[in-house]
Amino acid sequence: MSHHAKFNAYMNFSVSIPNHNLAWRLYGAGLSNFGDNGSPAVLPMPRCGDDELLARVDAVGLCFSDVKLITQGSSHPRILGRNLLEKPVIPGHEVSLTIVEVGEKLKDAFSVGQRFVVQADVYYKGMNVAFGYQLAGGTQQFVVLGEEILRGDEGCYLIPVHSDTGYAEAALTEPWACVVASYRINPRSVFKDGGTALFVGPAGKARYALPDGSPAMVILAGCGDSIDRNRFKGSEILEIGVLNPSDVKMLSQERTGEQGFDDIVILSECSSELLEALDRSAARGGIIDLVGFESKQFEASLDVGRIHYDGVLYVGGDDVVDGYACTRSSELRADGAVCFIGAAGPMGMMHVERALYVKDGPSKILASDVDSDRLMELKNRVESAAVTRGKEILFVNPNDEGEAALYAAVEKLTGGIGFDDIVVLAPVAEIIGNASKMLAENGVLNIFAGVPRGTIAKMDVASVYNKGVRWMGSSGSRPADLVYTLQLAETGEIATNRSVAAVGGIDAVLDGMTAVKNALFPGKIVIYPQIAGLPLTAITDLKGLLPSVYEKMENGRFWTRDAERELLNFMLEK
Numbered sequence: 001m002s003h004h005a006k007f008n009a010y011m012n013f014s015v016s017i018p019n020h021n022l023a024w025r026l027y028g029a030g031l032s033n034f035g036d037n038g039s040p041a042v043l044p045m046p047r048c049g050d051d052e053l054l055a056r057v058d059a060v061g062l063c064f065s066d067v068k069l070i071t072q073g074s075s076h077p078r079i080l081g082r083n084l085l086e087k088p089v090i091p092g093h094e095v096s097l098t099i100v101e102v103g104e105k106l107k108d109a110f111s112v113g114q115r116f117v118v119q120a121d122v123y124y125k126g127m128n129v130a131f132g133y134q135l136a137g138g139t140q141q142f143v144v145l146g147e148e149i150l151r152g153d154e155g156c157y158l159i160p161v162h163s164d165t166g167y168a169e170a171a172l173t174e175p176w177a178c179v180v181a182s183y184r185i186n187p188r189s190v191f192k193d194g195g196t197a198l199f200v201g202p203a204g205k206a207r208y209a210l211p212d213g214s215p216a217m218v219i220l221a222g223c224g225d226s227i228d229r230n231r232f233k234g235s236e237i238l239e240i241g242v243l244n245p246s247d248v249k250m251l252s253q254e255r256t257g258e259q260g261f262d263d264i265v266i267l268s269e270c271s272s273e274l275l276e277a278l279d280r281s282a283a284r285g286g287i288i289d290l291v292g293f294e295s296k297q298f299e300a301s302l303d304v305g306r307i308h309y310d311g312v313l314y315v316g317g318d319d320v321v322d323g324y325a326c327t328r329s330s331e332l333r334a335d336g337a338v339c340f341i342g343a344a345g346p347m348g349m350m351h352v353e354r355a356l357y358v359k360d361g362p363s364k365i366l367a368s369d370v371d372s373d374r375l376m377e378l379k380n381r382v383e384s385a386a387v388t389r390g391k392e393i394l395f396v397n398p399n400d401e402g403e404a405a406l407y408a409a410v411e412k413l414t415g416g417i418g419f420d421d422i423v424v425l426a427p428v429a430e431i432i433g434n435a436s437k438m439l440a441e442n443g444v445l446n447i448f449a450g451v452p453r454g455t456i457a458k459m460d461v462a463s464v465y466n467k468g469v470r471w472m473g474s475s476g477s478r479p480a481d482l483v484y485t486l487q488l489a490e491t492g493e494i495a496t497n498r499s500v501a502a503v504g505g506i507d508a509v510l511d512g513m514t515a516v517k518n519a520l521f522p523g524k525i526v527i528y529p530q531i532a533g534l535p536l537t538a539i540t541d542l543k544g545l546l547p548s549v550y551e552k553m554e555n556g557r558f559w560t561r562d563a564e565r566e567l568l569n570f571m572l573e574k
Contacts, residue, residue: 007569010530011163013056013100013113021045022529023140024509025088029073031517033084035510046144047101053110053145054101059167060138061094061175062509062525067517069133078133092138092527093120093131096161096170100142106150115161117170117486119479123153131157138171139509141529159482162490166561168503168526169489172496175524177477177485179350180494182423182448184481185330185472187313188287191215195262196255197235199223200243200278204268204292211324215263219255223267248277262286265320269293272300275461279303282312289323290316290465298462304432305453308473316465323465330446330472334360336420337413339438341431342449343367344374346523348425350499351448352378356385357494362421364413365393368406372397377522381498381557410438418443425449433457439469447473499524500559503542505534505571512536526559531571539563546570 009015022040027033035041048054069091074082079089099114120131129148131137136144149157161170191197191213201222210231218235220227222242229237243251252260260283266275269292279302282288293316306312315323332338338355342348344367355361365386369375379395386393394413398406410416418440424432427449436445437460463469477485488494501523504512512525515536525536539559542550548570550556552563 006572007565010568010572013098017045017054017100017142019045021140021142022506023090023136024092025090026070026073027084027088029071029075031070031510031514033073034070034513038510040140040506040509046142048103048144049146050104051106051147051150052103053099053106053150055097055116055143055145056100057092057095057138057141057143057529058098058115059096059171060092060527060529061168061171062092062512062516062527063094063175064516065093066091066132067513070513071517076133078128078130089133090136090138090140090143091132092140093118093133094171094174095131095138096167097138097143097158115163115165115170116158117161117173117482118149119154119157119159119477119482120174121476121478122148122157124148126153138529139527141506154479157479159479159486161486164561165490166497166564167528168500168559168564169497169561170486171526172499172524173482173486173489174477175347176350176489176494176496176499177482178474179347179354180485180488181477181481182446182474183329183331183354184484185311185474187315187327187329187470187472188285189324189327192262192285195283197263197265198251198261199227200264200266200270200274201226202242202268203227208267208291209319209321211321213263217255219251219261226267243274245271245273245277248274248281252281256283259283260286263289265289265291266293267291267320269295269298272298275300276302279306279312282306282310284310285312286310287313287315287324289320290314290461291320291323292318293462293465295462296466298460299458300461301456302459302461303454304429304447304457304459304471304473305451305455307471308447308449308451309453309475311473314461314464314471316468326442326468328442328444328470330444330474332358332362333420334362336362337364337366337440338362338421338423339366339368339410339419339435341368341422341424341435342426344369344371344378344522345425345519346499346501346521347448349378349381349523351423351425352382353498354494356382356389356391359493361391363391365391366409366413366419367393367395368398370397370399371519372400374522414440417441420444421446423448427451427455429455429457433459436460436463436469436471439463439467442468443470445469445471447471450475495558497559497561500526500539502526502536502538503528503534503559503567504536505529505531507532508534508536528568528571531568534571
């Protein structure tokens with residue numbers, strides 16, 4: 001049988017299901033508890049029930065989130081308290097799947113050979129049961145897909161994939177969707193309907209213009225007559241005295257059940273202590289509006305983890321309505337200047353590549369990283385594309401070159417006025433705080449790095465109300481983001497394959513996780529679970545190991561569909 005016929009048989013699944021399934025299971029915290037003595041477990045082949053699917057795992061990307069799960073074990077928030085010896089976890093959430101068996105009750109909806117990616121952040125009956133965490137993930141050869149994924153709270157979490165889309169290309173739409181989602185944030189411009197709005201006095205003017213929206217409860221703390229009560233006829237109104245910092249937590253507990261305030265409107269400049277207390281009391285998706293603040297310098301220690309994970313947004317202006325009206329999206333400003341801090345890691349490279357290729361993207365890019373080798377790799381990957389597309393791009397390592405080099409780059413690219421967008425990919429509070437001082441008028445600071453809730457940074461609050469800057473953040477993606485990202489990949493608007501740095505077979509998963517933990521590769525590691533005998537290999541090293549595969553790569557540097565096809569052609573015979 002020819003290589004081509006072998007691959008077609010694989011792609012169309014005209015081969016039999018084996019009797020066993022190789023799977024990497026986590027039995028406790030740490031890499032030493034991952035796998036069975038350094039190898040995958042040999043398990044009986046699972047069979048699907050009448051309302052389940054059996055899928056072949058064609059490719060799985062390894063992620064630092066997987067490493068965090070392995071490192072923390074049962075103390076990880078997504079599997080908290082799980083007895084891993086009794087119920088091991090199979091990680092891996094960046095997958096490309098092919099359906100190989102369909103339960104009797106699902107045959108009208110699914111068929112053998114269909115391909116899917118998985119929206120991993122699965123919610124079922126109000127609970128998060130993420131794929132690769134609570135649900136068995138992709139570091140195995142075959143996986144059963146049940147009710148949680150097929151009939152979850154948001155519908156079916158399987159996203160269809162075109163038959164000619166590459167396996168790695170499809171799997172990597174999951175991490176790419178997180179990148180894409182971070183530029184799809186559109187802050188609300190009204191009070192939250194049904195929410196709790198807190199107005200904090202004393203008032204700085206006689207009467208305020210208010211945005212639309214109908215809170216269920218309105219709390220007026222020392223506001224006098226400055227807020228028109230008739231505007232909130234359908235709301236419960238509570239009037240209290242002027243708030244002190246020590247009052248805020250108790251008020252939040254009493255009136256929101258510790259859910260927090262959805263809208264916090266501060267009607268005149270307050271102390272940093274009061275602002276910090278209010279910062280901790282904002283609800284998920286809450287807005288804090290700084291009205292009538294006048295100081296040219298105002299810093300406060302704020303929880304940037306809540307900006308990232310909970311979408312807390314700061315706005316400001318001369319009137320209440322001003323801050324709500326001036327909410328630009330998180331999309332990079334057209335023809336603007338953007339700075340990526342921590343640009344040379346796997347996710348940073350995705351952000352930089354998107355900035356180069358996105359329609360109406362920025363014209364000036366600063367890529368900053370403290371790892372010179374990675375930064376050089378990034379430069380080699382993207383500099384020629386930047387030149388071709390007429391974009392100015394600079395690369396700076398502030399550790400090696402000094403802060404002066406960073407400021408010189410800022411001056412060169414922005415004329416000293418600051419960036420329209422700054423994307424922070426380094427989970428360091430000091431870096432986030434410093435970045436808040438580098439924004440231009442109406443600039444956006446996008447906190448992409450996964451800084452935990454409770455991470456406190458000294459933030460330049462004055463820039464919010466004096467310059468109209470916004471701090472935004474996002475974590476993960478939703479099904480609509482993955483659908484959109486897959487569409488971008490399948491139409492060639494983004495090239496997810498360019499993120500691949502290393503590949504391996506099912507036996508290479510442990511080495512792959514170790515490499516992710518130690519940041520050994522500048523891009524993504526993709527495992528092909530159906531391949532045995534392929535060690536973890538940088539794709540640039542395939543020149544010597546598998547020259548026929550290397551020849552199918554783009555410029556000897558980038559993974560392609562043809563290279564993947566050749567890899568499977570060759571290795572599936574082994």
